[in-house]
Amino acid sequence: MNTKQFTAVDPQGIHARPASQLVAAATPFASSIELQTEQRTANLKSILEVMGLALKQGLIFTLQLEGEDEEQAFTALTNLISETGLVQ
Amino acid sequence: MIQLKGIAASDGIAIAKAYRLVQPDLTFTKITIQDIDAEQQRLVAALEKTEEELAAIQRLTHEKLGEEEAAIFGAHLLVVKDPELIGPIKQKIADEAVNAEYALSEISAMFVSLFENMDDEYMSERAADIKDVSNRVLAHLLGVHIPNPSKISEQVIIVANDLTPSETAQLDRNFVLGFTTDIGGRTSHSAIMARSLEIPAVVGTGTATTSIQDGDLLIVDGLTGDVLVNPAENVVATYRKKVENFTVQQAEWATLLHGKTISKDGVQVELAANIGSPNDLEGVLRHGGEGIGLYRTEFLYMGRENLPSEDEQFTAYKMVLEGMEGKAVVIRTLDIGGDKNLPYLPLQDEMNPFLGHRAIRLCLDHQDIFRTQLRALLRASNYGNLKIMFPMIATLQEFRDAKGILLEEKENLLAKGVAVSEQIEIGIMVEIPSTAVMADIFAKEVDFFSIGTNDLIQYTMAADRMNEKVSYLYQPYNPAILRLVKIVIDAAHKEKKWAGMCGEMAGDEYAVPLLLGLGLDEFSMSATSILKTRSLIKKLAVADMQALATEALQLATSDEVFDKVKQAVN
Numbered sequence: 001m002n003t004k005q006f007t008a009v010d011p012q013g014i015h016a017r018p019a020s021q022l023v024a025a026a027t028p029f030a031s032s033i034e035l036q037t038e039q040r041t042a043n044l045k046s047i048l049e050v051m052g053l054a055l056k057q058g059l060i061f062t063l064q065l066e067g068e069d070e071e072q073a074f075t076a077l078t079n080l081i082s083e084t085g086l087v088q
Numbered sequence: 089m090i091q092l093k094g095i096a097a098s099d100g101i102a103i104a105k106a107y108r109l110v111q112p113d114l115t116f117t118k119i120t121i122q123d124i125d126a127e128q129q130r131l132v133a134a135l136e137k138t139e140e141e142l143a144a145i146q147r148l149t150h151e152k153l154g155e156e157e158a159a160i161f162g163a164h165l166l167v168v169k170d171p172e173l174i175g176p177i178k179q180k181i182a183d184e185a186v187n188a189e190y191a192l193s194e195i196s197a198m199f200v201s202l203f204e205n206m207d208d209e210y211m212s213e214r215a216a217d218i219k220d221v222s223n224r225v226l227a228h229l230l231g232v233h234i235p236n237p238s239k240i241s242e243q244v245i246i247v248a249n250d251l252t253p254s255e256t257a258q259l260d261r262n263f264v265l266g267f268t269t270d271i272g273g274r275t276s277h278s279a280i281m282a283r284s285l286e287i288p289a290v291v292g293t294g295t296a297t298t299s300i301q302d303g304d305l306l307i308v309d310g311l312t313g314d315v316l317v318n319p320a321e322n323v324v325a326t327y328r329k330k331v332e333n334f335t336v337q338q339a340e341w342a343t344l345l346h347g348k349t350i351s352k353d354g355v356q357v358e359l360a361a362n363i364g365s366p367n368d369l370e371g372v373l374r375h376g377g378e379g380i381g382l383y384r385t386e387f388l389y390m391g392r393e394n395l396p397s398e399d400e401q402f403t404a405y406k407m408v409l410e411g412m413e414g415k416a417v418v419i420r421t422l423d424i425g426g427d428k429n430l431p432y433l434p435l436q437d438e439m440n441p442f443l444g445h446r447a448i449r450l451c452l453d454h455q456d457i458f459r460t461q462l463r464a465l466l467r468a469s470n471y472g473n474l475k476i477m478f479p480m481i482a483t484l485q486e487f488r489d490a491k492g493i494l495l496e497e498k499e500n501l502l503a504k505g506v507a508v509s510e511q512i513e514i515g516i517m518v519e520i521p522s523t524a525v526m527a528d529i530f531a532k533e534v535d536f537f538s539i540g541t542n543d544l545i546q547y548t549m550a551a552d553r554m555n556e557k558v559s560y561l562y563q564p565y566n567p568a569i570l571r572l573v574k575i576v577i578d579a580a581h582k583e584k585k586w587a588g589m590c591g592e593m594a595g596d597e598y599a600v601p602l603l604l605g606l607g608l609d610e611f612s613m614s615a616t617s618i619l620k621t622r623s624l625i626k627k628l629a630v631a632d633m634q635a636l637a638t639e640a641l642q643l644a645t646s647d648e649v650f651d652k653v654k655q656a657v658n
Contacts, residue, residue: 015210020163027169046172047163048199051214054206 002074003064010086014055018084023047025080031067033077089319094293096313097274098282101331102266103324106304107244109255110297112232114223116189127181131188134228138168141224148238152260160217167221173199189229196222220252240264245306247296251278261285266308268296268315290315341619345376349622351604353629359622360416360612362590366407371615376622379416381538381612382590383408385461386423394432395457401464409472416473418538420517421461423447423479442552447480452489462497469509477538481516481523484530519543524572527579537580538612541591545569563646564593570602570641570649577607588612595621598653601628605637
């Protein structure tokens with residue numbers, strides 16, 4: 001299992017555009033991929049659940065992957081999340 | 089002919105056939121089904137059709153309107169493929185033996201309410217996207233047709249109850265000449281979209297979708313808010329003429345957009361805009377503003393619970409200065425009191441608030457507030473061409489005090505190594521008659537004057553501009569006002585300073601000829617008046633206007649002046 005923690009830093013939080021990019025990037029992988037906050041867990045392949053997390057500025061969330069291609073998925077997704085510039 | 093009245097939401101006139109963009113009936117009944125597999129297959133088929141449809145709309149929108157507008161359909165495609173949406177719907181069909189329509193509505197309603205209840209406006213608006221997608225799937229299940237504006241292939245006027253974001257995004261500028269809706273106002277989504285597409289729109293007619301049929305001939309007048317249904321031929325002809333005039337005018341204004349403002353006899357003046365926030369910049373540039381003549385900073389302080397911080401102000405000022413790319417930006421320091429109060433700064437009730445403790449008087453008293461603003465301004469000064477203006481100056485001592493505080497703050501910042509521009513001009517609003525009368529003395533110490541006519545008129549005529557019973561005394565053309573304006577302009581020029589005006593009068597088509605004649609250097613107005621005024625000034629010769637102004641100064645009444653100007657320019 002791979003995990004990594006992020007903090008949303010953009011004043012708008014993680015809004016529709018980057019959320020869509022993340023979901024599109026996560027969908028092809030076979031592994032189970034989740035975003036977790038203190039209150040909720042979202043399937044990163046589900047735009048509705050990711051948006052439903054309401055990742056606002058200051059919120060801490062964890063990326064968690066488990067499955068056969070998790071290493072590959074972990075690299076791809078952590079890179080993408082960092083590239084958005086919306087997190088720390 | 090039927091005539092509807094709505095809110096003029098986007099300029100221009102459109103004449104074309106109606107295309108009703110009205111949602112089909114999506115009602116259904118909950119039924120118990122026998123064959124669960126078949127029902128789930130029906131759902132999958134509807135999802136696939138929706139996916140194809142959305143992909144097609146995304147492609148068309150991308151081709152016609154661009155990537156930005158198409159992005160929303162990318163999000164919709166993700167929703168229709170969302171495993172956490174499809175899984176639970178299939179589950180519900182299996183668990184409860186219900187039809188796909190019912191299962192879909194229940195599950196999507198759950199997500200809609202999740203989003204609607206978020207205390208974040210952006211997120212709660214996303215609920216509309218989910219409804220949008222869910223309705224498309226539902227339409228495919230029910231075998232009804234959802235209108236598809238991206239497929240329109242002839243020129244039409246769209247008639248709708250209200251336009252959803254996904255509908256407006258699909259409107260093709262080549263075919264959609266205008267639109268009219270039942271609900272909405274000037275700031276509703278559909279109105280904003282119409283202005284950005286630059287197509288005429290009348291919103292909030294109340295009955296557009298019930299009184300208009302597909303194919304009816306429509307005239308949508310986005311200048312007046314009128315919508316004419318099946319008008320007579322002569323009416324259509326009249327409107328065709330109006331369209332032509334409007335087009336000619338628009339074309340002329342477009343040529344003036346990036347030009348300077350030069351009179352018929354070659355005298356150049358500056359047309360600037362009045363703004364209330366950095367958000368107004370886009371409009372200023374779109375309407376050809378040559379600068380900002382008045383940035384009313386009090387809006388930064390209003391509608392909130394506490395004072396804006398120095399950094400917050402700095403960010404706003406910097407944004408405006410950078411946005412204007414080196415063009416002049418006159419920022420007026422806080423003008424609060426009078427009719428403008430702050431909930432977190434309790435002021436004593438006054439008998440005559442307009443004659444009371446307001447603007448610079450208040451700032452000189454609450455120096456902590458004043459100094460914070462001045463520091464923010466000074467720090468922002470390096471990002472553009474800043475001019476600082478003090479409001480409501482009645483005596484030279486007030487100006488000296490305010491300037492003294494400004495220079496103190498400047499020294500403090502420089503001592504801390506903060507960069508401050510050396511080019512900042514410091515000027516005053518002239519809105520109190522004592523200052524206008526003493527303008528020759530002021531002119532030796534200030535860098536510029538900006539005449540605030542709204543207050544100057546009310547103080548000169550001793551008539552409260554909020555009191556309807558004395559509103560007849562609000563007389564911009566009164567020779568008394570013109571004489572004060574002349575004193576101010578002459579005084580500035582004698583000391584090689586400039587004089588501007590930032591009241592309503594500066595954009596008034598009958599005042600502009602007089603002001604041009606009196607030698608005003610800068611006219612600051614609503615952004616939407618700029619091109620009209622530039623076009624007007626191009627047609628006037630300053631030499632003629634000087635003669636006109638000289639005559640006007642000798643007339644007895646406001647009406648006499650008005651008639652004189654009207655006669656001269658028409």
